Amino acid sequence: xxxxxxxxxxxxxxxxxxxxxxxxxxxxxxxxxxxxxxxxxxxxxxxxxxxxxxxxxxxxxxxxxxxxxxxxxxxxxxxxxxxxxxxxxxxxxxxxxxxxxxxxxxxxxxxxxxxxxxxxxxxxxxxxxxxxxxxxxxxxxxxxxxxxxxxxxxxxxxxxxxxxxxxxxxxxxxxxxxxxxxxxxxxxxxxxxxxxxxxxxxxxxxxxxxxxxxxxxxxxxxxxxxxxxxxxxxxxxxxxxxxxxxxxxxxxxxxxxxxxxxxxxxxxxxxxxxxxxxxxxxxxxxxxxxxxxxxxxxxxxxxxxxxxxxxxxxxxxxxxxxxxxxxxxxxxxxxxxxxxxxxxxxxxxxxxxxxxxxxxxxxxxxxxxxxxxxxxxxxxxxxxxxxxxxxxxxxxxxxxxxxxxxxxxxxxxxxxxxxxxxxxxxxxxxxxxxxxxxxxxxxxxxxxxxxxxxxxxxxxxxxxxxxxxxxxxxxxxxxxxxxxxxxxxxxxxxxxxxxxxxxxxxxxxxxxxxxxxxxxxxxxxxxxxxxxxxxxxxxxxxxxxxxxxxxxxxxxxxxxxxxxxxxxxxxxxxxxxxxxxxxxxxxxxxxxxxxxxxxxxxxxxxxxxxxxxxxxxxxxxxxxxxxxxxxxxxxxxxxxxxxxxxxxxxxxxxxxxxxxxxxxxxxxxxxxxxxxxxxxxxxxxxxxxxxxxxxxxxxxxxxxxxxxxxxxxxxxxxxxxxxxxxxxxxxxxxxxxxxxxxxxxxxxxxxxxxxxxxxxxxxxxxxxxxxxxxxxxxxxxxxxxxxxxxxxxxxxxxxxxxxxxxxxx
Numbered sequence: 001x002x003x004x005x006x007x008x009x010x011x012x013x014x015x016x017x018x019x020x021x022x023x024x025x026x027x028x029x030x031x032x033x034x035x036x037x038x039x040x041x042x043x044x045x046x047x048x049x050x051x052x053x054x055x056x057x058x059x060x061x062x063x064x065x066x067x068x069x070x071x072x073x074x075x076x077x078x079x080x081x082x083x084x085x086x087x088x089x090x091x092x093x094x095x096x097x098x099x100x101x102x103x104x105x106x107x108x109x110x111x112x113x114x115x116x117x118x119x120x121x122x123x124x125x126x127x128x129x130x131x132x133x134x135x136x137x138x139x140x141x142x143x144x145x146x147x148x149x150x151x152x153x154x155x156x157x158x159x160x161x162x163x164x165x166x167x168x169x170x171x172x173x174x175x176x177x178x179x180x181x182x183x184x185x186x187x188x189x190x191x192x193x194x195x196x197x198x199x200x201x202x203x204x205x206x207x208x209x210x211x212x213x214x215x216x217x218x219x220x221x222x223x224x225x226x227x228x229x230x231x232x233x234x235x236x237x238x239x240x241x242x243x244x245x246x247x248x249x250x251x252x253x254x255x256x257x258x259x260x261x262x263x264x265x266x267x268x269x270x271x272x273x274x275x276x277x278x279x280x281x282x283x284x285x286x287x288x289x290x291x292x293x294x295x296x297x298x299x300x301x302x303x304x305x306x307x308x309x310x311x312x313x314x315x316x317x318x319x320x321x322x323x324x325x326x327x328x329x330x331x332x333x334x335x336x337x338x339x340x341x342x343x344x345x346x347x348x349x350x351x352x353x354x355x356x357x358x359x360x361x362x363x364x365x366x367x368x369x370x371x372x373x374x375x376x377x378x379x380x381x382x383x384x385x386x387x388x389x390x391x392x393x394x395x396x397x398x399x400x401x402x403x404x405x406x407x408x409x410x411x412x413x414x415x416x417x418x419x420x421x422x423x424x425x426x427x428x429x430x431x432x433x434x435x436x437x438x439x440x441x442x443x444x445x446x447x448x449x450x451x452x453x454x455x456x457x458x459x460x461x462x463x464x465x466x467x468x469x470x471x472x473x474x475x476x477x478x479x480x481x482x483x484x485x486x487x488x489x490x491x492x493x494x495x496x497x498x499x500x501x502x503x504x505x506x507x508x509x510x511x512x513x514x515x516x517x518x519x520x521x522x523x524x525x526x527x528x529x530x531x532x533x534x535x536x537x538x539x540x541x542x543x544x545x546x547x548x549x550x551x552x553x554x555x556x557x558x559x560x561x562x563x564x565x566x567x568x569x570x571x572x573x574x575x576x577x578x579x580x581x582x583x584x585x586x587x588x589x590x591x592x593x594x595x596x597x598x599x600x601x602x603x604x605x606x607x608x609x610x611x612x613x614x615x616x617x618x619x620x621x622x623x624x625x626x627x628x629x630x631x632x633x634x635x636x637x638x639x640x641x642x643x644x645x646x647x648x649x650x651x652x653x654x655x656x657x658x659x660x661x662x663x664x665x666x667x668x669x670x671x672x673x674x675x676x677x678x679x680x681x682x683x684x685x686x687x688x689x690x691x692x693x694x695x696x697x698x699x700x701x702x703x704x705x706x707x708x709x710x711x712x713x714x715x716x717x718x719x720x721x722x723x724x725x726x727x728x729x730x731x732x733x734x735x736x737x738x739x740x741x742x743x744x745x746x747x748x749x750x751x752x753x754x755x756x757x758x759x760x761x762x763x764x765x766x767x768x769x770x771x772x773x774x775x776x777x778x779x780x781x782x783x784x785x786x787x788x789x790x791x792x793x794x795x796x797x798x799x800x801x802x803x804x805x806x807x808x809x
Contacts, residue, residue, distance in 0.1 A: 033053070039054055039055075060099055071095075098122070098124045100134075101123070127152055130148065131146055142167060143166045146163055148160060160178055178191065181784045182750075183749070186748075189212065189783050193207035194208050195209070209222075210222045233264065237253065237256075241254075247274060248272055253268065255267045255268070262285060263284070263285045263286075275299065275303050276299055278299040287331070292327070302318055302319065304318030313350065314353075314354060324344070326345075327342065340373075344369060350394040366389040369388045370388075382410070399442075404431070407429070409427065410426065411427075419461050420458075422458045428450065429545075445543070448485070466510075468505075470504070471504045472504075479496045480496075510524065540612045547567035548564050552633065580596035592640075597635070597637075598634075606628075634655075635651070637651045637652075646669070647668075651663075651665050666682045667680070677712075677714040677803030678713045678715075712724075714801050724742045726740040738760070738800075739759075741757075742756065751782040753778075
């Protein structure tokens, strides 16, 4: 039995939060793992566990006493003449959730202080502190433990200090302290500090003479550093990003500013030895109904890089100021109305080639600009916007500059009466771009101006489980008011066009029960027919603001629209016939196999192309053949879910007139619940087959047959090791377009990402002879619980290797 003592310091000491702090090592002798509450895994090891074991806090030895009281237990107790009390043997004291275990406690008669002799253990929820001796105040929360070792169970964190002291103001001071998240006995990395002060009330800590040690070797030093000790956001320096190549060193040091709970900013000075000082920053804000951010960077007088070639692309803007800015804001006005704001700009088209990408792969092809508000009602949908973008090509010719929509106003609606429906669509847009009209080769491409496009439609939809039928009539009415600026032209500036679009779509669904391989399935047979008629209208005077020709595909068999956008309406008199069969699993109704074949039959030539002249067919053989052929290529597609893990997709466009393939693609995919992914792809395309272009890309140099092979994989060799790779081969030009190999090691206390990559850079021309090969080795190292060095590549890998999901560090 022992005597109850009033010991308020114990509760204060035991609530010490060490979970997020970079302390330091100066190290008392190491303790065995079992003394740190470490339990190695046995048969209960969880799948994917990275650590050798787990910290487990044992049960309390004493029941919880009444609030504010101290329960005690000891083998013996003695009392001196001066009032001194000594507890000996297995002394256990508990106050609230804090418990002290020690061989002896001495309390002088003044009852102001207590002295514990070790080895002692101080426990609280998810916290253990062991030491050789302790001195505690009985009138305040002050306390001191010598040669302390500590463990935070739920953070898998441990450390030590020559002296751990709680000050009277509630702060903690650790002398010669360290911490790590590695298992006991493993000191791959530690953060070491000579003098560490922790303030739990503010959530901050400071350390003097702090250093990061990897395998006992110091690799980074701070004379003074301020850091967070809990999950709250705090102002301070973040971990740097360091890049080293044969030509330059790239060092970025972010500083985070926690302005308010809903405002923050990051300021990042970045020194690139062959470029200069690049100052970047980001500001974010969040309100109940809207949020936004602005980011950007500025480099004064670019040094031009390390290339000795004065004509190198990287030196195009030597001596110039380089910068970019990107602002985004979005919010809601009410449950039916939203708005967006976006403004992006860069000093030149090469900015992100030179500064903005971790893997020398341009990840931004345009800087969007948008101001938009919309309304979504039960019947009507309204949209108003001003929109454009800066195209990041360098150099950028006037003819390739994108159009701005200043403004673009849209209204659409739909009414239903049983199977009958009516639709209304309308759009008014003013197209503008800043160009020298006389420098653009084609007259019609030099125009700016307004376009009003109306698309009323009506139809009837009969839809049952056994089939569907839908006749539809759409009226396309378009009017232009054009301006050619200073360019002299005889072209009309006021233009109108009216085109009816009629279509009839119908199909049947036949079903039967089928047994294959001992399993029951439901097989469907779905014949489908679609007729579309669109008369030809003269559009040779019309501009090309936002239109491109659609590549032929399975989907185009059933669409009456040959062009995207509104500047061209393609003439069409066509009947499409096709049949699709699906194999459905009875139990879940999941589609296991889908096979389709179809072909379009033309009753008239298609005279409308991008030139818009109904009286003149294209001059070159391929385009003329496509416009005058009486039937389309046969489109065959198959989608087979082989197993839950394997899937293949195939598409084949075959010209049965010339008996040749126009385009084919084959993909084989493997996905495993364990995280494995494998992708095999093949692409072949006939010369000049794909007419598709968009408003921000060109295809003018693709004048050869294209044949490519694509292999990529992500393989979890173990719960610690991920292997990734990709090989993209251009068989047409007998070259590899990309080779990539990498390994990610995910350990208990650190993560490592090492990648080698070689790729072809098209030098912004798309001509093979202008291409050059680049390569690099990229490294990222993460100290768990502390941060990482190097830049993340996960987003690029997930794009390059479908199915890959990086293991979180």
